[in-house]
Amino acid sequence: MTDVAALAATLAAHPHVTGKRDIDTVCAALALGQDSPGRPGDDAAALPDGDGWQLMATEGFMNDFVAQAPWFAGWCAVMVNVSDIAAMGGRATALTNALWAPDAGIAAEILRGMAEASAAYGVPIVGGHSNLRTDRPQLAASIWGRAKALITSFDAEPGDALIAAVDMRGHYPGDSDNFPAFLSAPPDRLRGDLALLPELAEAGLVRAGKDISQGGIAGTAVMLAECSGVGIEIDTDAIPLPADTALARWMVTFPSFGFLLAAKPTDVAAICTRLAARDLSAGVIGRVTPGSAVTLCAGDTRATLWDHAAQPYLGLAPAPEPAHA
Incomplete structure (x- = not known):
């Protein structure tokens, strides 16, 4: 026992x-x-909107995780956000990201993970913030969705x-x-x-x-x-x-x-x-x-x-x- x-x-x-x-x-x-x-x-902010709710959530990731597993971090930036929207009884509609990296090469694997997850979950990435002149990779992402009935x-x-x-x-x-x-x-x-x-x-x-x-x-x-x-x-x-x-x-x-x-x-x-x-x-x-x-x-x-x-x-x-x- x-x-x-x-x-x-x-x-x-x-x-x-x-x-x-x-x-x-x-x-x-x-x-x-x-x-x-x-x-x-x-799990997400729920704002009344007509006959339902607009939903919004953001996830950020530890710098060490992004540096050690860039593709996985990129995928997770999408996955955990769509999960937050689903947890509210909602359906995700769009994502944005905020990405920092020392150069385009290091950023590429992070972005590949995000792009592949975006396609898999059917949620488009519609913009964000990028800086490829920093001393370390960092990543955050925000998501929008909509719910008819809330959890x-x-x-x-x-x-x-x-x-x-x-x-x-x-x-x-x-x-x-x-x-x-x-x-x-x-x-x-x-x-x-x-x-x-x-x-x-x-x-x-x-x-x-x-x-x-x-x-x-x-x-x-x-x-x-x-x-x-x-x-x-x-x-x-x-x-x-x-x-x-x-x-x-x-x-x-x-x-x-x-x-x-x-x-x-x-x-x-x-x-x-x-x-x-x-x-x-x-x-x-x-x-x-x-x-x-x-x-x-x-x-x-x-x-x-x-x-x-x-x-x-x-x-x-x-x-x-x-x-x-």
Whole structure:
């Protein structure tokens, strides 16, 4: 049986999990809360527009990653952005980038990765910023999209089931905690898999969730819990694992297709059936609870991973209800 106390302590101190605390610092400096325009804390900003929402997101990448894996960084600049839009129940429409490099030769591999991912996901790159006279390669990209029905980080409710939806048809490249499942995937499969998220939102099956990002299942669950002002219990024995993968590693893994979805128990079967029809792993790994703690459970043992009331994570919890006389 999993030693959940040791696992919780390991995850709470992991750099992939603690790195998300930077969001708190930035939001505080800009005086942003979850009620600010665009609702910071979500996977993309959602701005009301007619009968739907305009969506916008930005991703930046560590300089060492861009220097060591330029093609992969370029691909990821597209992939993680389209995932953010899908996580909101949206469809991506266009990308821009901001690229710095010492010369055109070094920039070429980054741009090749972006161009190939743009073609694979069917999202055009429509402009950006370029500087080929800097001392190191750097990369960021922004994306726009549109949603008819939103999946948000703010609408998980006690009693909801927590579903993990992941494409397991991938592998770890070396020691990295990235888990790409796109390297041999045909473009129509990549596009069809992402299209499931807006379809689930528009069918009224999913209203809350997040894409599994650099914090892995662990950090993503804490973000979802804090933004929704709830607790989450995760059954570690229910989490599907790739072959020969330790649970502690999988809990901080960044999959190329991975989402945590909060749904009513009566909708779980319909959601999992749609995902399984595309050979995506989908199953209930926990539940949303009252309170503020993200808890790991194995059998009768429990351990707190993070309590966002005691220690804010993103600093984007709902404002407390006003006191009444």
